[in-house]
Amino acid sequence: MLTALKEETYKFCHEQIALLGLLVLLVTTLYSTLTKTINKSTLLFAFGAIEWIPVIIIAVGAAFFEMEYDNKTIVMLLYKNSSKLKIYLAKFLVVFCYSIALALGAILLTFLLSLLTVPGQYHWLAYYQGHTILTDLLLNLFGAVIYCFFIVGLSFMLIMLVKANTVVICIGLVLAYFGASFSTALMHTFPTAVGILKWNPLNMIFISQQLTRGSFALKSNLTNFQLIIATVVYGIIFGLLGYYLFKRRRV
Amino acid sequence: MKNSQEVLELDNVCTYIGRTEIVKDASFQIKAGDIIGLIGPNGAGKTTVMKTILGLTKFTGKITMSGAAITENNHHALEKVGALIEHPAIYPFLTGEQNLELYSHHHQDMVKIISELGMDSYIKSKAKGYSLGMKQKLGIAIALLNNPKLVILDEPMNGLDIEATIGVRKLIKKYADRGTAFLISSHILSELQKVMTRVLLISGGKIILNQSIGQFEAISHQKYKLTTENDEQAEHLFKTKGINFKKQKQYLIVGQEDIFKIQDELAKKKLHLKEMLPIEANFEQIVVDTLNKERD
Ligand SMILES: Nc1ncnc2c1ncn2[C@@H]1O[C@H](COP(=O)(O)OP(=O)(O)OP(=O)(O)O)[C@@H](O)[C@H]1O
Ligand SMILES: [Mg+2]
Numbered sequence: 001m002l003t004a005l006k007e008e009t010y011k012f013c014h015e016q017i018a019l020l021g022l023l024v025l026l027v028t029t030l031y032s033t034l035t036k037t038i039n040k041s042t043l044l045f046a047f048g049a050i051e052w053i054p055v056i057i058i059a060v061g062a063a064f065f066e067m068e069y070d071n072k073t074i075v076m077l078l079y080k081n082s083s084k085l086k087i088y089l090a091k092f093l094v095v096f097c098y099s100i101a102l103a104l105g106a107i108l109l110t111f112l113l114s115l116l117t118v119p120g121q122y123h124w125l126a127y128y129q130g131h132t133i134l135t136d137l138l139l140n141l142f143g144a145v146i147y148c149f150f151i152v153g154l155s156f157m158l159i160m161l162v163k164a165n166t167v168v169i170c171i172g173l174v175l176a177y178f179g180a181s182f183s184t185a186l187m188h189t190f191p192t193a194v195g196i197l198k199w200n201p202l203n204m205i206f207i208s209q210q211l212t213r214g215s216f217a218l219k220s221n222l223t224n225f226q227l228i229i230a231t232v233v234y235g236i237i238f239g240l241l242g243y244y245l246f247k248r249r250r251v
Numbered sequence: 252m253k254n255s256q257e258v259l260e261l262d263n264v265c266t267y268i269g270r271t272e273i274v275k276d277a278s279f280q281i282k283a284g285d286i287i288g289l290i291g292p293n294g295a296g297k298t299t300v301m302k303t304i305l306g307l308t309k310f311t312g313k314i315t316m317s318g319a320a321i322t323e324n325n326h327h328a329l330e331k332v333g334a335l336i337e338h339p340a341i342y343p344f345l346t347g348e349q350n351l352e353l354y355s356h357h358h359q360d361m362v363k364i365i366s367e368l369g370m371d372s373y374i375k376s377k378a379k380g381y382s383l384g385m386k387q388k389l390g391i392a393i394a395l396l397n398n399p400k401l402v403i404l405d406e407p408m409n410g411l412d413i414e415a416t417i418g419v420r421k422l423i424k425k426y427a428d429r430g431t432a433f434l435i436s437s438h439i440l441s442e443l444q445k446v447m448t449r450v451l452l453i454s455g456g457k458i459i460l461n462q463s464i465g466q467f468e469a470i471s472h473q474k475y476k477l478t479t480e481n482d483e484q485a486e487h488l489f490k491t492k493g494i495n496f497k498k499q500k501q502y503l504i505v506g507q508e509d510i511f512k513i514q515d516e517l518a519k520k521k522l523h524l525k526e527m528l529p530i531e532a533n534f535e536q537i538v539v540d541t542l543n544k545e546r547d
Contacts (some may be wrong), residue, residue: 007353010353011342011345014342014344014345014349015342015344016344016502038371046296067342069338071339071341071342071343072336072338072340072341073304073338073340073341073342074340075302075307075334075336075340076334076340076354076393078305078307078353079305079306079307079326079329079332080326080329081326082306082324082326082327083324099265250268251302251307
């Protein structure tokens with residue numbers, strides 16, 4: 001397993017999708033810096049990084065797996081290993097760790113951008129409504145990382161299903177932009193079924209905001225704890241489905 | 252250091268893709284130092300046979316490598332197998348050398364293979380800029396890493412120029428002399444004819460012939476070319492006696508089966524043979540003939 005992890009990390013770093021993802025993060029945060037008025041919640045949500053990290057991860061995850069098929073290297077990978085699970089897990093872990101790296105990068109970016117745009121206006125350790133900005137930022141990024149676990153599973157499942165990067169990226173964008181509103185609309189339309197509908201996977205997107213904004217619980221109808229558990233469980237379910245498809249996929 | 256140690260054995264192997272049986276009851280052995288040519292038309296199942304050996308498909312029957320079983324979920328026996336299947340497996344964002352390093356256990360060996368294949372000049376540049384032939388060579392190099400006991404090459408001469416083809420052929424022979432066994436499929440039949448020690452003909456998923464190259468050439472219709480003192484007279488004679496012949500340049504081409512009859516008839520007419528030589532077997536024709544016979 002260790003060798004598999006090392007190999008996957010090596011490939012991941014050399015493929016430079018890691019760098020590309022970071023670049024996208026940089027551009028999108030800069031964009032929101034330049035186009036939006038910067039207030040406290042801009043800082044809490046890391047200049048939009050919270051929304052963009054999952055989009056980057058779904059694209060990177062799909063690309064990182066599909067390239068093995070595109071380059072025909074999957075044949076080598078599979079025959080040199082007895083365990084397909086090992087290959088799959090190594091890839092999963094590498095992409096998930098990358099999402100943590102992106103979250104850390106987002107913290108740095110937030111510090112940097114706030115220093116450039118609103119120097120001295122907000123104090124990271126000052127209390128606003130019982131929280132410091134720093135703890136809220138960290139909590140939001142923690143939510144984003146949990147959501148990324150879900151996203152990596154989804155990304156792997158989708159790429160095994162549709163076998164085309166662009167399709168998976170589009171699904172990722174649609175999810176990011178309409179997922180939450182679609183989920184709330186769904187629960188509004190069928191108020192009697194909220195008990196079941198609140199567990200729909202689209203609802204999990206609230207995890208990256210609700211942890212610092214209790215009011216979102218009214219939209220998601222889930223407690224923080226429920227939300228975290230459900231997100232992780234969905235990540236595992238998608239991951240397992242992806243693994244099943246991976247095992248059956250012909251080379 | 253040739254010996255007849257058995258490397259790979261297939262016993263009644265059937266391969267399935269979905270519910271379709273692609274490889275039908277294949278049984279054969281490969282011994283150390285063998286160079287097996289796996290030959291058959293498009294869609295015959297050559298690639299599928301190779302993938303099956305590599306544990307990449309569902310199959311029934313038994314495959315063993317030096318006695319250890321290979322299954323879909325146990326590839327330990329494949330440790331000493333190198334392979335190039337259909338397309339070279341190359342990460343374009345790595346250099347040729349980095350691609351090799353991903354699999355190589357012995358740096359020194361790797362360096363040797365690089366120079367044996369004449370890849371020194373570009374091995375340190377990114378593989379995405381490689382030509383078809385350069386990629387192909389890199390794929391072959393990957394298959395030769397780590398002193399494999401068996402090397403499986405699917406159409407290895409694909410995209411190689413004449414010089415490279417000769418180089419690869421020499422390399423294959425060199426490794427085989429040291430005891431490495433090869434299973435090679437190719438459409439460039441004349442290329443394989445020059446290296447292989449055994450022929451496996453495959454058609455419609457069935458192995459229809461498994462012979463040493465010597466046996467194979469012997470069963471083929473050997474043709475002879477001859478000239479006589481007076482070829483016009485000879486031609487007339489052959490026509491009247493119902494002997495099939497073809498004219499080719501200054502020679503008359505006849506089949507082996509008519510040789511005795513021809514000698515008799517010419518002797519009767521006091522026509523002397525000036526020259527009679529066997530023609531080297533036309534390999535591609537042999538393959539086509541054998542496949543046609545099988546179909547009838
Ligand atoms: N993924 C697949 N799904 C369905 N059928 C397949 C698949 N792969 C191969 N086949 C079938 O298996 C048969 C053998 O294919 P294979 O690729 O082994 O042939 P081949 O001898 O390597 O041909 P070629 O000379 O063109 O490389 C073909 O009839 C093909 O239709
Ligand atoms: Mg083939």
